[in-house]
Amino acid sequence: MRSSQARVRVARVHADTGRTHRADTLAVEEPLEIRVNGTRLAVTMRTPVHDFSLAVGFALSEGIINSADDVFRVRYCQKDQGPKGLNPHTQAQPQDHPDGNSLTSDLAPPLGLGAFSGTESALQNTSDNVVDITLAPHVLPPTATVQRQLVVNSSCGLCGRQSLDEVHQNGCYPIDERSDFTLDELTVMGLPNQLSEDQKVFAKTGGLHGAGLYDVKTGKMLVVREDVGRHNAVDKVLGWALMEGLLPLSDKVLVTSSRASFELVQKAAMAGVPMLVAVSAPSSLAVELAKESDMTLVGFTRGHRCVIYAGEERIVPPATETDADVIDVPDDAANSL
Incomplete structure (x- = not known):
């Protein structure tokens, strides 16, 4: 039986308490x-x-x-x-x-x-x-x-590519009008927290990237996968979605615990994902590809803040009191108040 974790004996050193020996949990690679x-x-x-x-x-x-x-x-x-x-x-x-x-x-x-x-x-x-x-x-x-x-x-999903031009390809599932949904800012900023709740191995090892697929209709994470490679975690999520017959992912959001590199945006585009939310920064080429693909790209998503690099129209401010429905009161009723 395979495992994503391994136990090793380590020496922990602290300036105040000195050295202690104990077992530690590592991510398997x-x-x-x-x-x-x-x-x-x-x-x-x-x-x-x-x-x-x-x-x-x-x-x-x-x-x-x-x-x-x-x-x-x-x-x-x-x-x-x-x-x-x-x-x-x-x-x-x-x-x-x-x-x-x-x-x-x-x-x-x-x-x-x-x-x-x-x-x-x-x-x-x-x-x-x-x-x-x-x-x-x-x-x-x-x-x-x-x-x-x-x-x-x-750490790299594209190092073996013979040229960048070979990767800069059209997606299997172009992002289209079916992806014209919106999410409010608070929901987007909370997605990494939803992802981390299911990163069970990371909680024990601190050594794995996570990727998850958020369903806009249900407001839930459909699947979360972990891996030592951020591109592998994304591939595991997209492979699961393909085998479940969910492609194209026109009403889903890909959430990653890593930076938004070019290869992650490219993988999302191949599956028709309209929004990618990352915990850390994107690269310039990732932003360029997101704009070309009509994808919303969000980085530095940390619970109370985020930065929108592309596709700003899919993310809207939260509803306020002024946005609430106003009940019309008849003149005679108003006069009696």
Whole structure:
């Protein structure tokens, strides 16, 4: 069973009380190789939970897939399996993978997302650091130019891109009139607090980024994911949404506990997210892409303040007494008061 946490023995040093020894909790970081049709696409450092959501969300962010119907199967690879993998169409139908890390709930989308393989009893014969996505027959595999044959650092989702022009692409789901909702300022400023309430591992380790999907209609967080990499946390959220058949996310807000970097805005745009709310600052390129995508981008969101960098029209001041409905009183009734 995989875990997002690890226990280590540490020495704590304080100027007044000296040195003490105790156990401490750390966030787990391990590499994940993502393959498409048996061929390596990328390697990323991640927290080893929700791997299938991460892989599918990564494929969505890269423009390889657009919906659950584009995926035939997602599975952990056999340890002795070559880089090309097995022909999925000659294998028995695999089972869902209950790995103890809430993957089971991830793997039951309403759309036709093939099958997810690797039963718990077969884990000894699989590598849970290698995930392979088998595309549906109608989907073209990625070309060599979009394959990133290197290790991607936890802090950067785009370091392996051959050029910035390749990333500056049109989203799979352009933001349209369905995203013309508004939120009041107080609601927006409170979103990071809602996110932090579900960051269970961060509360114990202080070492994970968080990302969540806020539903404008219900006023609730639909899903929260954590990872050592901020881009991985976002991919896990978007992968979950894809497998749940929720794309495009035209009435959702993506909330992140990190800065709003270019790659996070690009990932949100690929899923049709109209608003991105971040705890820290955006980059200049992130603001540029948000404006080009008609996305609302908010940074430095800290409970009592925020800064709107793009799409200001979606965020409105809270209602005041002067905005309340005024009850018309008849003249004769008014005179009797």
